[in-house]
Amino acid sequence: MVLELQQRLGARICAVLKEKYDLAIENISLETPPDLRFGEIATPIAFELARKLRKAPKIIAQEIVTALGAIDGFAGFEVAGAGYINARLDRAAAVQMAVSDEALPSSKELLNAIVEHTSINPNKAAHIGHLRNAILGDTFVRLLRAAGCKVDVQNYIDNTGVQVADVVVGFLHLEGKSLTDIQEIIRNCEMHRALGSARQQSSFDYYCWDLYARTSQWYTSGTTEENEARKRLRYDTLHAIERGGNETSEIAELISTAVLKRHLETMQRLGIEYDFLPRESEILHLKFWEAAFEQLKQSGVLYFENEGKNQGCWVMSRATERVQDQAGPEDDAKVIVRSNSTVTYVGKDIAYHLWKFGLLGRDFGYKPFFAYPNHECWISAEHGETQHPHFGAARAIYNVIDSRQSDPQANVIQALRGMGHAAEADHYTHFSYEMVALTPRCAIELGYDVSEEDLSRAYIEVSGRKGFGVKADDLIDRLIAATRAEVDARQTGVPSGRFVLAGVGTARSEAERHRIATQIAIGALRYFMLKYTRNSVIAFDFKDALSFEGETGPYIQYAVVRIRNIFRKGGTTPEAVLAEFASQSAAAGKSAGQQKVTSNTPQNSDEGTKCQDTASVVPQEAQKNTEALAPAASLTAWLSSEENEDIWSLWLRAGRFSLVLDQCIAASEPAYLAKHAFQLAQEFNNFYHKHHILTEEDVNRKTFLLATAAVALRELVKALSLLGIESPEAM
RNA sequence: GCGCCCGUAGCUCAGCUGGAUAGAGCGACUGACUACGAAUCAGUAGGCCGGGAGUUCGAAUCUCUCCGGGCGCACCA
Structure with missing residues (x-):
């Protein structure tokens, strides 16, 4: 509602500037005034034009206001302060707009997008840092979908990295387990899980969490010779996994798949689902890199270094500024292919992202992997099914990866641009966020040894390698x-x-x-996880x-439950009330427009009777009284009177949804919606205390109050669902 | 050394593309439950928006600089 009116006003001002001053200004900045006294929408446009037109802002503002004329949905415009233009809405009309729940303006071209999030190394249990990633990503997916975007959700699985090798080393060499032993352990965990045993017994990812930490420690806990042998073991294991087709790689696959399943189950508890799980093993075995390497060489993004510290490597220039006259090797360049002709992580990532944009000329094989109630999640495979959905070839991609990875992410974008894929580079978003760390107090509470140095810090980084963190x-x-x-x-x-x-x-x-x-x-x-903006570190x-009061999810859920209780006790439904209110105010609006008061009393229409019988002992008088005023007039009166300012404020807030959604997507910032939901709940709670709805005697006003609650409910439920939060029936 | 992020109330954080009197939550203190459930509400106290300079009619917001904190910058994966 607010977005629509803002756009309407913006367009009108734009037209006025064109015809009056012959100025073509695309974006008229529109803002929300700090106080309702200044109206509902304001623009400082006159200040911006002051210098250009060599006139006082106040005079310009006045000229614009007179030229604006009447705009549908607005009650008037005025000049305030040193030259603000404040717009006042036609409150009754705005309320009608809000009731009708206008469809979202699909202003965005319908982008086919890929959002990649979670991407936990499949060698240990998920921790709170991963939760922030997955919740941010999942919420952003919901936002994009709400805006009409088609989105595939991907979760990248690095199943061939050293982290997996470490756990394999742990099982084979620290615990002396065999392939069949590990299978047995996994089976046991699943059995315990089915019986509802404690996490330690029933979670294979917990088992790996401890083993991974022990193995990491083991690499450095022996004599120098021992440690070297252990490191050799580590890299031999890693290379066996990368090669594939041997027992070590089979064990790695077994472990990583079992842990991955646990991750999906954990995320499912939070309502987070995925469409496709691309794995590094397939990127390797299906030769994605080889295809990308050709393209990179041809486009000249990569060049072979003959001298300097990167001698014998294929490298990519790092920065944009190319100092031509500077001779000699570019030691600062990013190595993509090592001198031993193996490819680095960034190289593989470039290949993978070419695939995401449909530029690689190769595809994964696909197999179904995990069944959700409503859809199937697929996984990459060397030899997949013949029938499968199609992934990749997206127009826009969002990678939810913490801010520490911004350097490699920038490298990938730079490579894309260098290869001439400017549009793709522009639609590549590193959706970065700061880490979740533990407060020293929390670390102590969990029983970790905290060093003197860490004690003095505001927060301590979690570490899977050390097994330090909250699962x-x-x-x-x-x-x-x-x-x-x-x-x-x-x-x-x-x-x-x-x-x-x-x-x-x-x-x-x-x-x-x-x-x-x-x-x-x-x-x-x-x-x-959503109330903090992305680049603030959460000190957990x-x-x-564990707080459920104040600015929390339960606070908002509680507001929803309160509203539902009102309708339950009142013996009516939000839908019925809104339908009645809409027909009432529409009819009244018409009559008001004709300057005539009709004797139409919509309260008697079949829709509204349900809520009538409990209250209103004097329906006849009430109708007589309001007949003189007519619903439209009383509606306007209620919306503009001083003591009902909170009600209008609530309607206005409820009408801001599409505006907030727009801002969330433009800034890749789900926190704005979280804030909006909280403020809406807060305004409702305020309203709830001030106006007792069910005992209201004026039937028209009671309908109005119920409609207010109904719209608040609808908007709260909608906002919560986009945040991935359910609205309970009771609490 | 280079790059990115952060510094706002006692604590944790908002503050959108520069705009009107800098806002929430928690904590502290006062009050409000026989109402639609108090997981709530109302109120009070608490701020040279890290320091300084600049741009501007106008700066928490933009630029520069300094101070303080965090994270990156490998032929590791």
């Missing part, structure tokens, strides 16, 4: 336990201050309690993450 499933389990305690407390009538009314705590089944607790826990977790602390 994702542990956190989710703790959250569910905490929310479950709250749900039970509200259930058994142990009140947090208030008497629990009979009937309020109607006995809920075990399954129901569990479901509610889970919804709240996930809501708390997702909101916690259980106290903050």
Whole structure:
């Protein structure tokens, strides 16, 4: 609603500037004034034009205002301050717009996009850092889809790296396990899992977490000779895995696949699903790099270095500035192919991204891998199924990768551009975010040894290698336990201050309690990860993450539950109320437009009768009284009176959704939506305390208040669902 | 040494492309539950927006510089 009106106003101002001053200004900056006293939309355009036109801003503003005339949806314009133009909305009209829930303007060309996120090395359990990645990525996917974009979700699996080799070394050489032993361990974990045993017994990824940390330590814990032998073992294992077709690579595949399944299960708890899992092993075996190498050589992006420190390597110039007159080797260049003719990580990444944009001329094989209730997730394979969906060849890609990787990401973009794929380079977004670290207090709480130096820091980086961090499933389990305690407390009538009314705590089944607790826990977790903007480091602390008050997911969910309770108690539904309110205000709007008051009383229409019988003892009088005023007039009065400013403010906030969505996508920043949802819930709670809806005697006003609640509900549920947070029926 | 990010209330953070009186949450203190459930609401206190200079009618926001903190910059993967 607000977005639409802003666009309308912007276009009109644009036209005025054109005809009046012959100025072609594309983007009229429009903003939200700090206070409703200044109207709903404002523009400082007159300030910008002051110098160009050599006139005082105030005079320009006045000229524009007079030239604007009347615009549909606006009540008027005025000049304020030193030259602001403030626009006041036609509040009754705006409310009607908000009720109709306008379709989203699909302003964006319908881009076919790939969002890649999660991408956890399949050698250990997921930790809180991975949660931030996956939640950010998943939420962004939801935002893009809401805006009408077709999105494939990919989760890149580096199953041939040293990290996997380390766990293989651990199993084979530290634990002396064989292939069949490992199969047995995995089977055992799955059995324990089915029985609902504790995480330590039932999670293969937890087993690997510890083993990986032990192996990492083992490499440096022996004598110098021993350590060297161990390192050799490590690289022999790595190379065997990369080659494939041997028992070591078979073990690696077994481990990484089992851990990957655990990751998908963990993420599924948060409502996160994937479409395709491309694996590094296929990028290797299907010779993606060889195809890319040819293209890179032909385009001249890579060149062979004959001297200097990178002698014998294929390298890529790093920076954009090419100092031509500077002779000699470019030691600063990025090595893509080593002197032993193996390819670096960035090289493989370039090949992979050429595939993403459909520029490689090769494709993966595809096999189904993981079944979600509503769709299948596919995985790359050397020899896939003949029938499979098509991935890749996207117009835009978003890589959710932490900010430490911005250098290699920039390298890939630079290579694309150098190869002449400028459009692709422009649509390549490194969706970067800062890490999740632990506060020293949290680290101590978890029982880790914290050094003196770390104690003095604000936060300590998590490390999978050291086994230092909070595992994702542990956190989710703790959250569910905490929310479950709250749900039970509200259930058994142990009140947090208030008497629990009979009937309020109607006995809920075990399954129901569990479901509610889970919804709240996930809501708390997702909101916690989304409320910070991307480039702020989250210093993780259980106290903050386990909080359900204030700016949290449960706060917003609670507002939803409150609204639902109102409708439940009132014996009506949001849909019915909105339908009634819409027909009422539409009819009234028409009559008001004709300057005539009709005797039409929409309250008596069949739609609205349900909520009538409980309240309104004096329907006849009430109708008589409001007849003189007519719903439109009273609506306008309610929306503009001082003591109802909170109601109008709530409607206005509710109408900002598409504007916020636009901003989120433009800035790749889901936190804006999180903020919006919280503010909306906050305004609703304020409204809730101030106006008691069900005891309102004026039936027209009661309908109006119910409609306000209904729109708030609709917008809250919509915003929450885009944040991946469910709206519980009860709490 | 080079590059990127951060520095805003006691703490954790918002502040969109420069704009009107710098906002939330937590914590502290005061109040409000026999109402549609208080996982809530109202109120009070708390700020040279790291320092300095510049651009501008106008700077938390842009530029430069200094200070403080974090992360990158390998033929590792």
